[in-house]
Amino acid sequence: MQIIKNKQLIENHWTYLEDDAPVISGNICVSLARWQKEKAQLSQHAGNLGVRLCCTDDIAALCSDLGLFALIELYFDDFMDGRSFTQAYLLRNRYRFQGEIRAVGNYLADQAFQLSRVGVNAFAPENLQQTFATLDDFTVFYQ
Amino acid sequence: MYQYNHNDQILIEERVAQFRRQTEQFLRGEISDDGYRNLRLRNGVYIQTHGPMLRVAIPYGILNAKQLHKLAHIARTYDKNFCHVTTRQNVQYNWLKLEQIPDVLAELAEVQMHAIQTSGNCMRNTTTDHLAGVCIDEIEDPRSYCELIRQWTTLHPEFDWLPRKFKIAVSGSRDDRAATQFHDIGLHLVENENGEVGFKVLVGGGLGRTPIIGQVIKPFLEKKHLLSYLEAILRIYNLFGRRDNKYKARIKILVKETGLEKFTEMVEQEWAQIKDNLEITPERFAALKLHFAPFDYDKKAAENITFGQYQKENKAFATWVQHNTVEHKIAGYRAVFLSIKHPDSPPGDLTAQQLDTIADLADRYSFGEVRTTHRQNIVFADVKQADLFQLWQLLDLANLATPNIDTATDMICCPGLDFCSLANAGSIGIAKEINELLDDMDYLHDLGEIKINMSGCMNGCAHQSVGHIGILGVDKKGTEWYQITLGGSSDNDAAIGERLGAAVAKHEIAPAIDTILKVYVEQRQEDETFLETVNRVGLEPFKEKVYANH
Numbered sequence: 210m211q212i213i214k215n216k217q218l219i220e221n222h223w224t225y226l227e228d229d230a231p232v233i234s235g236n237i238c239v240s241l242a243r244w245q246k247e248k249a250q251l252s253q254h255a256g257n258l259g260v261r262l263c264c265t266d267d268i269a270a271l272c273s274d275l276g277l278f279a280l281i282e283l284y285f286d287d288f289m290d291g292r293s294f295t296q297a298y299l300l301r302n303r304y305r306f307q308g309e310i311r312a313v314g315n316y317l318a319d320q321a322f323q324l325s326r327v328g329v330n331a332f333a334p335e336n337l338q339q340t341f342a343t344l345d346d347f348t349v350f351y352q
Numbered sequence: 353m354y355q356y357n358h359n360d361q362i363l364i365e366e367r368v369a370q371f372r373r374q375t376e377q378f379l380r381g382e383i384s385d386d387g388y389r390n391l392r393l394r395n396g397v398y399i400q401t402h403g404p405m406l407r408v409a410i411p412y413g414i415l416n417a418k419q420l421h422k423l424a425h426i427a428r429t430y431d432k433n434f435c436h437v438t439t440r441q442n443v444q445y446n447w448l449k450l451e452q453i454p455d456v457l458a459e460l461a462e463v464q465m466h467a468i469q470t471s472g473n474c475m476r477n478t479t480t481d482h483l484a485g486v487c488i489d490e491i492e493d494p495r496s497y498c499e500l501i502r503q504w505t506t507l508h509p510e511f512d513w514l515p516r517k518f519k520i521a522v523s524g525s526r527d528d529r530a531a532t533q534f535h536d537i538g539l540h541l542v543e544n545e546n547g548e549v550g551f552k553v554l555v556g557g558g559l560g561r562t563p564i565i566g567q568v569i570k571p572f573l574e575k576k577h578l579l580s581y582l583e584a585i586l587r588i589y590n591l592f593g594r595r596d597n598k599y600k601a602r603i604k605i606l607v608k609e610t611g612l613e614k615f616t617e618m619v620e621q622e623w624a625q626i627k628d629n630l631e632i633t634p635e636r637f638a639a640l641k642l643h644f645a646p647f648d649y650d651k652k653a654a655e656n657i658t659f660g661q662y663q664k665e666n667k668a669f670a671t672w673v674q675h676n677t678v679e680h681k682i683a684g685y686r687a688v689f690l691s692i693k694h695p696d697s698p699p700g701d702l703t704a705q706q707l708d709t710i711a712d713l714a715d716r717y718s719f720g721e722v723r724t725t726h727r728q729n730i731v732f733a734d735v736k737q738a739d740l741f742q743l744w745q746l747l748d749l750a751n752l753a754t755p756n757i758d759t760a761t762d763m764i765c766c767p768g769l770d771f772c773s774l775a776n777a778g779s780i781g782i783a784k785e786i787n788e789l790l791d792d793m794d795y796l797h798d799l800g801e802i803k804i805n806m807s808g809c810m811n812g813c814a815h816q817s818v819g820h821i822g823i824l825g826v827d828k829k830g831t832e833w834y835q836i837t838l839g840g841s842s843d844n845d846a847a848i849g850e851r852l853g854a855a856v857a858k859h860e861i862a863p864a865i866d867t868i869l870k871v872y873v874e875q876r877q878e879d880e881t882f883l884e885t886v887n888r889v890g891l892e893p894f895k896e897k898v899y900a901n902h
Binding site: 289290291298317319324343346 | 367374377383473507511512513514591595
């Protein structure tokens with residue numbers, strides 16, 4: 210499967226593990242709940258680690274662990290819920306997270322540009338081409 | 353007024369291109385209905401009873417002649433020759449075709465206009481006093497701050513998907529003419545004890561289903577922190593505003609449920625972390641102020657004597673001067689209200705011909721600029737007194753000189769059931785009936801200042817809850833009924849109107865208003881206004897007469 214990262218189409222190198230799925234080798238991403246429950250064990254994982262946040266998760270609760278992650282996924286349940294935009298802003302600007310921030314789930318291709326401006330640098334959308342085409346919609350902005 | 357630079361222009365052109373692509377994709381079935389709905393709303397496009405409606409932004413209500421001609425052209429070419437001035441200083445078209453809207457937006461962009469964020473759950477057009485910069489009670493001209501906020505809110509990447517819509521109003525004068533106490537954020541320019549001017553910040557005001565008066569969250573904010581403070585409020589709202597129920601999603605409910613003290617603490621905590629990085633420099637303020645520098649006023653304007661003579665000789669002119677013009681900070685000038693409340697046309701509606709006339713007259717008499725007001729009229733802010741007699745005659749020819757500003761026929765009225773798919777009841781027809789009732793100008797002027805606000809449903813677009821007389825259309829088993837409230841106000845003495853009693857049937861509403869006005873005439877003492885009388889005597893005398901036969 211391909212994703213968009215840093216405005217390029219690349220192969221995806223990550224696997225999201227459902228909460229009850231066995232840990233596999235390679236780069237894995239888990240929910241915040243699973244991370245909190247299995248932190249000790251997951252910290253020993255040989256591959257890279259990622260965590261998936263839903264829009265109600267509190268970023269502050271995760272801030273001491275941020276250095277352990279190479280990926281944070283922001284999961285959209287409903288594209289109208291804009292909390293993920295603030296989460297991305299906080300991760301990048303307040304907590305200085307340097308790794309990949311990826312938007313996943315149910316969001317609109319036309320939200321990708323704004324997401325890229327608050328710190329999201331990767332997108333795993335259903336409509337890859339349509340999303341890719343929006344990333345240069347604006348060459349100027351005020352903020 | 354603010355002049356676009358290269359980047360401002362590019363931004364709105366890129367927005368047109370983006371919306372054109374979105375619309376084409378939607379028409380080809382490549383964007384879901386729900387997805388496109390949210391994208392079009394952020395470009396001012398609603399789907400209404402007769403088809404799409406487009407709400408065009410008029411930033412803080414200022415327009416130039418070129419833009420008015422463009423609005424006229426659009427009304428003529430794409431609509432049925434009309435546009436409608438809204439209560440938030442914008443204009444709306446009611447008869448467009450969806451596939452043509454990208455072309456309309458491209459036309460607007462040619463004159464530095466757009467429809468960005470005029471609907472949807474995002475930060476809306478910032479509004480202000482229609483007499484900004486010219487009124488006699490001004491602490492400081494708010495327009496440069498409005499422009500700063502316009503730029504900051506436009507396509508803000510973090511706050512475009514809020515729990516609900518978000519409206520900011522700014523007032524720079526002692527009398528609040530921008531209803532700032534009924535906005536999500538209200539900003540008042542105030543002077544502190546050291547003589548410095550800053551902002552008093554109010555939060556959590558609003559109308560609609562749950563009208564609430566805004567509360568002071570910051571009594572004095574230094575100007576340089578304006579944007580960081582707004583950002584802190586918006587971030588707390590975006591994270592914690594309710595998203596489970598659209599009727600409880602406005603910031604007013606968050607403030608109410610959290611409590612002002614706790615909410616303030618959350619905002620202050622957030623603000624402390626960002627304020628030092630977002631300061632506005634004195635140079636930036638100065639550059640913005642230049643756009644709103646005073647016009648080159650005639651220093652001898654006050655020497656003219658014909659103005660006084662014409663008033664003595666012509667009673668109709670004198671009446672118009674009294675009701676439709678106000679004092680200007682420069683001697684020899686006045687600000688003129690063009691009434692869009694002519695008895696023969698729906699409140700707030702303008703024809704293409706009227707728009708062209710307004711543009712031409714603005715060029716001749718008011719430095720080529722006009723303002724829209726939140727009571728759905730137009731203001732020429734800078735007219736020389738020597739020109740008023742001629743201007744009055746020309747406005748009269750265009751049906752724009754009805755001397756009824758701030759009287760009972762200067763009603764705020766939503767489009768109601770005639771146009772709006774949300775409405776429960778008609779409002780334009782009722783406005784017409786009330787007009788017919790008050791066709792005696794002497795009686796109308798004797799009644800004095802009365803603000804009648806009428807909405808066709810409880811979303812309250814016409815701000816009925818703050819009308820001195822509020823009329824709210826409700827649906828009862830498929831028929832139109834009307835609830836009456838008395839005693840509301842959106843001025844300094846902000847108040848929410850009290851319900852008079854049970855709703856009345858459609859054929860009873862105009863007679864009920866007639867009765868209410870008669871009770872006022874009976875009850876008033878000396879020069880007491882309608883609102884003062886209601887506040888003194890309470891609802892009982894009105895109730896007794898209105899429901900006498902029930």
